[in-house]
Amino acid sequence: MTENGGVMTGSGFAAATGKYRPYQPLRLSDRTWPDRQLTAPPVWSSVDLRDGNQALLDPMDVAAKRRFFDLLVRIGFTEIEIGFPTSCQADWDFVRSLSGSGRMPDHLRLQVMSPARPELVERTAESLRGLPRAVLQVFNPTSPAQRRVVFRADRERIKALALTGADAAMRARDMLTGTHLSLQYAPESFTQTEPEFALEVCNAVLERWRPGPDDDVRINLPATVEAFPPAEFGDRIEWMHRHLAYRDVVMLSVHPHNDRGTGVAAAETAVLAGAQRVEGTLFGNGERSGNVCLITLAMNLFSQGVDPGLDLGDLDEVRRVVEDCNQMAVPPRHPWGGDLVYTSFAGSHQDAISKGLRERELDPRRPWDVPYLAIDPRDVGRDYQALIRVNNQSGKGGIAHLMRSRHGLELPHRLQIDFSAAVQRHLDRTGGEVSAPMLWQLFAEQYLAVPGGPAPVAAVPSDATPDMILAALTGSDIDPPVCLELEVQPVSATDSHRAGLCCLAYVAGPWGGGAWGGAIEDSRDSAVAAALLAGLRRVPRTTARAA
Structure with missing residues (x-):
């Protein structure tokens, strides 16, 4: 602000916009993804134990990783990335602890990743020996900045690097007898790579692998940095979907990050555009602004009547394990799983929720349609007690709901108005929130006679009005x-x-x-x-x- 209160112009922040360039739209004029609707879940792949773990201030030890792994298996994941075995001894040891356990469910595929360097691919593959099923992802950066700054290489050399890794992955597949090894290639920084070059590299890898109907081959397109809106991501995924070689036998996967805060929308758009698999983490942990949150994606499907393929019926327990293992709290407003996401303080909201719940009591078989509640909180293990909490923004509807649901007392309408004013006066003095026990205390002080006190009149007929x-x-x-x-x-x-x-x-x-x-x-x-x-x-x- 200027001294006279005006808005300052020409600030350093505004001037700094000149250093950034807007993304160049693909301009897919015949896009089809906006006309589609999600009716089935993609393949979910948790990367909590690799991408999520590497973003932690204090990475998980083997015991914490095992606890997290058991949670993922228990709630229904069929694909779990378990580490980057050549990055550190801890990752190697954890992968080997699972490889040698002999207790992996037959349907489970465990994923590891390796840079596209033959010696690292071979060493990574060795960590998988003993697993019945596994996914080996090889990757190399492909963006102009990575080519210029990190590799100092042109497009041909970057493509050659990808093919070298692809060859090493095929040799690893032949070497790992007894393991059904799926091959996956990722052009790292896909969102910052020219689309035609990303396609060229992916198709070159696929031509080297020449997948058939019995092979399990994937192309994984990572939004290593989220660089444009979800609609543009959808266009680029649909374009890749149309032009990818061997498309009928290749699984198309995405790995969204959340740098722009739209990772969930980008992932949903990508699935509409042709992606069959999504990599992410529980509650969105990950580098920088995090990976896409698989809990949010799954619950979004659930709220539309689509079985997400994950059992989130005790979502608070899932959150507790994630918080304990990551040593990082899930924000109270995090979609679907935060402490306060089913709680209303506003008076008009509380009144509508209370009326909606009462209507549903009359016909519990009708489709869920309660104002301000996208789902029935009981479906994820919550009860109705925390739906409505009282502060100075609350009104008579919320107070009446708590008196009915927590204390079994139905307040007449005029008493709702009177008691609401009394609660408001209390909150104006004290601030904060009124708990259900405190609400009863205020009610008793305001209205109730001393229980069991002396009879107020000596002789009144039993039929007295x-x-x-x-x-x-x-x-x-x-x-x-x-x-x-x-x-x-x-x-x-x-x-x-x-x-x-x-x-x-x-x-x-x-x-x-x-x-x-x-x-x-x-x-x-x-x-x-x-x-x-x-x-x-x-x-x-x-x-x-x-x-």
Whole structure:
């Protein structure tokens, strides 16, 4: 800001935009992916134990990796990248611990990766000996920046490097008798590589491998750095899908990162465009801004009625294991799995959720359609108790929902309004949040008679009306207070109150004004009398009268 409060122009930040170049669109005018809809999941491949692990400040030890691995198997992954065996001894040891365990499910494919250098490919393949099924990925960077800065090589030399790695991978496949080895090639930095050159390199590798129907060969296209919007990624994947050699027998895979914050959208677009497999991590851990989150992708499908092929019915347990192994917390607003993603504080939202849930109670077989809740939280192991929490943004609907769901008490509409104002006054003084136990405490202090207290009147007929009881309480039948609303309902015992019959009564006085009172007693007559007395004592009056 300038001294006079104006907006400063020509700042260093604005001037720095000149150093960046926009991406060049592929301009795929006949794209078809926008007209498609996801109806089945892709093959999910977790790279938590390699790509995710290498991004951790303190990488996992073997015990943590094994715990994470067991989680991945348990929730249904069929492909898991388990390491970069030539990068460090820890990765080698972990791969060998799995290779020699003899306990791998038959359907499981374990993946390792190697730079496209023959000696490293051979050494990597050795780590897989003993596994029934495995995936060997060879890769080399192909982008102009990598060619210029890292390799100082032209396109032909980069392609030759890829073919050298492809040849080494074929020799490794022949060497690993007893292991069904899938071959996978990745042009690293695909998103920053000229599309026609990426295709040229991939097709050259495929011509070297010449896959047949019985081979398992993949091309993996990594958004090593997310460099453009998801729609452009979709166009480039569809273009590769159309022009890739041996397409009918080659699995097309993507490996999105999240540098622009759109990794999930990019992955979904890629699958629409022809990708059959997605590599990512649980909750999006990974280098820089992370890998694409496979939890989000799977739950997005689930919310559309598509079985994602992963069992996320106890998503909080999945999150706890991931947090423990990564030593990194999942943000509370992370889609589908964060602590607060099914919680509403806003009053209008709370009211709509409460009404939606009550409607569903009447017909639980109808399709899920509750306002502000994309799925039923119980499907991922949550209950309804944390759906609505009360702060100074909340309204009567949310407070009434908590009183009903946590304390079994249905508040009349006018009492909802009155109690909401009382809660708001409390929050204006204290700030923060009102828990369910505190909510009951406020309610009791505001409205309830002391439970089990002395009978308020000595002799009232059992068939007395509320107004007759009020006349007896005031000792006068001349302009006595009147009861305008009264409800009696059973309540069960909770940590906050005992079981009994709860009476809620609205009492209006002849001197003007009215007030709510309540009581929980063992009998209806006692509850009614005590509630009327509690309300009478709260009625504002201009002329003091003993009660």
